[in-house]
Each structure stands twice: as structure tokens, then as C-alpha cells.
Amino acid sequence: QAVVTQEPSLTVSPGGTVTLTCGSSTGAVTSGHYPYWFQQKPGQAPRTLIYDTSNKHSWTPARFSGSLLGGEAALTLSGAQPEDEADYYCMLSYSGRSWVFGGGTKLTVL
Amino acid sequence: EVQLVESGGGLIQPGGSLRLSCAASGFTVSRNDVSWVRQAPGKGLEWVSVIDSGAKTKYADSVKGRFTISRDNSKNMVYLQMNSLRAEDTAVYYCARWNDYVRYWGQGSLVTVSS
Numbered sequence: 001q002a003v004v005t006q007e008p009s010l011t012v013s014p015g016g017t018v019t020l021t022c023g024s025s026t027g028a029v030t031s032g033h034y035p036y037w038f039q040q041k042p043g044q045a046p047r048t049l050i051y052d053t054s055n056k057h058s059w060t061p062a063r064f065s066g067s068l069l070g071g072e073a074a075l076t077l078s079g080a081q082p083e084d085e086a087d088y089y090c091m092l093s094y095s096g097r098s099w100v101f102g103g104g105t106k107l108t109v110l
Numbered sequence: 111e112v113q114l115v116e117s118g119g120g121l122i123q124p125g126g127s128l129r130l131s132c133a134a135s136g137f138t139v140s141r142n143d144v145s146w147v148r149q150a151p152g153k154g155l156e157w158v159s160v161i162d163s164g165a166k167t168k169y170a171d172s173v174k175g176r177f178t179i180s181r182d183n184s185k186n187m188v189y190l191q192m193n194s195l196r197a198e199d200t201a202v203y204y205c206a207r208w209n210d211y212v213r214y215w216g217q218g219s220l221v222t223v224s225s
Contacts, residue, residue, distance in 0.1 A: 045215040045217050045218055046155060051212065
């Protein structure tokens, strides 16, 4: 089974910009992996922020954006807010019928 | 309004069996894909299994041969039958509507495997 890698932790200043990345042990991440990004706060279920690399749900704040960057999926937060402090997980699809989550990035806004 | 509510979790001994239920409302399970995702205490998310609208199923390697996903269209429910449980299966188990870009998640049900 593939391994999906994320930074274990990142810190961003309020109002700052940070990019979280998501890599695959099988090689470059492409749009064919249909990258997803989820946000999870303590004690809560995950919430889907980004799907299919860069698409947002109606509830996804505009300051979040998804992309492919240097063979990885990326989640960029521009203008971080205190409420963005959370765990962020990426997920990749393999062969369209199995999914693998990354280990998660703990984002601190400080 | 779309809702998913998990139930059936609890404390079970290693080697035992447990069945989780996911009650869906606001949509028809037979026309959608539903997945189970778990999260061990203090750890990350792990995709476990999916049943699609055609009732085809898929499993993570870690549970293949031990877990079975199924659904009851008449009750609009999805189930996860878990056999030969191990300590490492201890987790909160979430069900989620997997098509429609994983728009909806349940709140989870805790399964603890311990003697």
C-alpha cells in the first residue's frame, strides 16, 4: 500500500501564509490521485475543505486553496486566522478504488 | 438534511466481533457510495472500506479478510462487521458519504479492543 507523506507540524503567524504539502511514495502526485484536504479540530469529525486538487465546498473559506506543486499536492492558507489552527489531512486515490490518508499536519497559528 | 449517525461501538476483547451501524437520512444509501474511516486515539485518519452504489466493496489492506461492509437498503443503513479484532483496531469509526466529494461525515463511534 502506498504511503502518503505530510509535514508533521507547521506554524504560521496570524495573517501569514503557509503551504502544506502531500507526497506519495509511488511517485509524483497528479490530478489522477484526486487529492483531497480535510480539516479536523479537537473532538470534531473531519471536514472536507478541498476536493479534486483545487475545488472548494461552499463552506471552504476563500483563504484556502489547493494545487499541485513540484510533484506534490499542496494546500495554501493565505491570511491565517486563529480559527485555522487544526489538524489537516490530505488523501489520495489509488487506482480509483482505494484511498490513503497522509499522517496529518498540525497547524499552529501563533 | 443529510445526516449520518454511527452506533454500535464499545469495549470488546481481542479476537472478538462487533458490528457498527451507520444510519443515513436525507439521502438513499443504495444510490450513493459510503465509506468507513477510522482514527486511533491521538493518531491520524485511516480509510477502512467503501461500498458503492452498485454494492461493490473495497477494503484497506489492514482490515481485508476481517471486516465486511454491507448495507440494508430497506433500512437505509450501512454496516461494518468487524471480526478477529485486535488492539490496533481501537479507534473512532466514522462513516461518510463518499461520492459527492465527501461532503458529509458522521460524528463517529468509539471501538475499544482491550482485555
